[in-house]
Amino acid sequence: MEMVIECKNVNFHYEGNVVLENINFVVEKGDFVGLVGPNGSGKSTLLKIILGLLKPDSGQVKLFNQPISSFKERYKIGYVSQKANSFNSGFPATVYEVVSMGLYGKLGLFTKLSRADKEKIFDAIEQVGLSEFTQRNIGQLSGGQQQRSFIARALVSDPSLLILDEPTVGVDTESVERFYELLGKLHQEQNMTLLMVTHDIGMMTDHVTKVAYLNKKIHFHGSSRDFGASQKNIYGSHMHPVEQKD
16 A cells, blocks of 8 residues: 555653654555644644644654655645634635645745636636636635635645645534535545544544644554544543554
8 A cells, every 4th residue: 555644753852842753653645644632742742743844853754755855846745724824815816816725835935827727726626626716806705615615725736635724623514514525525526535634523523534643752553443432432531552563
């Protein structure tokens, strides 16, 4: 099986405090992984290391079987952050304009979009079910619709890996259900690899194929079914990390 993400013996400290300890974590092609854990468990730090925004103190990270230090094909990775932390809803841009931004990393900021590029933008918007809102200002959409716009922005460059950081924060329940339906469709119909950080453990386990529970160490990494059966032990007072192999 092709490895999309591979973290081997990764450690990270911040101001003398252990944030991540001996992390061995893999995401294989076609996985839909839910990364869960309490606040301050190191989830965001691990994402930043995977995205190349932070460098681990020790250990190795590979993307698509390449060391992250030499990985250049960033367009292969789509990233959707928490809407509340990453976007000003007053920003004067239409859905079309927001989604088009997802092509600049691949084409260059000042490249004129071709007809094929514009078709990709419309296709991505249609894929997330927002065709009727193409020329609507992004600030006029609901929270769920805005998040689907950001997924379209991530999808427009045809990524092989989609990473989502708490994508349902501030989104109403009905929109969350549609959001998971969209992710399930991307995973099942396009065999897209997904890694999602979430606190929404109940709904998450009904959709992901694998779960990783992180609290400085990896305490569980396995199927969503096994995670559901093991939650009492995982969250209990006698929680022990799974054995980390070299």
